[in-house]
Amino acid sequence: MSVARAAAGALAMLVAAATATAAHADTLGEVRQRGYLRCGITESGPGFSFVNAAGKRAGFEIDHCNTIAAALFGGLKVQYVLTTPQTAFTLLQSRGIDVFPAGATWSFSRDAALGLDFAGVYFIDGQGFLVRKRSGVQRVADLAGATICVAQGTTLEQNLADYFHRRRLKYRPITYGDADKALEAYQADRCDAVTMQRAALAARAAGMADRGQHHILTEIISREPQGPLVRQNDSRWRDIVFWALNVRVAAEELGVSQRNVAEMRKNSPNREVQRMLGVYGNYGRALGLSNDWAFNVIRLVGNYDDVWRRNLSPIGLERGPNRLISQGGAMLALPFR
Incomplete structure (x- = not known):
């Protein structure tokens, strides 16, 4: 009887631990309950992350945070948490931030040993x-x-x-x-x-x-392929971060921009555009988001080219390997189908 009780107790502990881990892994639930995204950023300078003349955060990194928030809330509800490349991983592991999209190079040791996952590549540097x-x-x-x-x-x-x-x-x-x-x-x-x-x-x-x-x-x-980092074992959150950033590349490839997104949503005959913008299908529900999440990303932040021109063209950076694959670069959008 004592062995049975011990076995039952051990099983109960394992179930409790698994349940606690699963609950703890629900970043989407935490972010929704909080009402805003906690996004890790660095002070990397003009074009990437800086305080502009109007006293607001701006830059390529900042627009990654805004992109994810737009997908989640249909608005730019973000708390920017200042960190450094040396402390960001620990801050993410300890749940001080929800995502670190500020230019971490995707390497074997970071992917395999930190308890973190990369959610795609959005920038290639050297x-x-x-x-x-x-x-x-x-x-x-x-x-x-x-x-x-x-x-x-x-x-x-x-x-x-x-x-x-x-x-x-x-x-x-x-x-x-x-x-x-x-x-x-x-x-x-x-x-x-x-x-x-x-x-x-x-x-x-x-x-x-x-x-x-x-x-x-x-x-x-x-070569430095860079992407956003999230915690491991939270596949839904990783998918949201990945697809939120991927939609900007897809939008550029499909000719959808911040300037024309409302018109394209209303009149485009392209079924992939319709799926992406929430006119057709349930491509938001699959992520736990509203079906207009991608429309909100492009409306509030823009496609990849919009983001590049706003932030990086003014400091003289050419797209180079960050051009679309159809233009000789390495940026490839996964399809909406």
């Missing part, structure tokens, strides 16, 4: 270097023996070590807590170069008073 023009450095190989500022504990640091090791080049890394501190150290002449993703370099360097005295090397030492 790691580059900012150097002083007077240094005469034109290629990465010219940095042999140089001191290089880099953010500690990031893929940037590992990419740098891997690249120089493979080519048997010596260098001296000087590490800092985040990318902004690394750039400040470079500006203070404490290193010969600073390295980070080229888009981030362009955004941060745009604010330098002596910007004309520096240049970004054309070479890159890595």
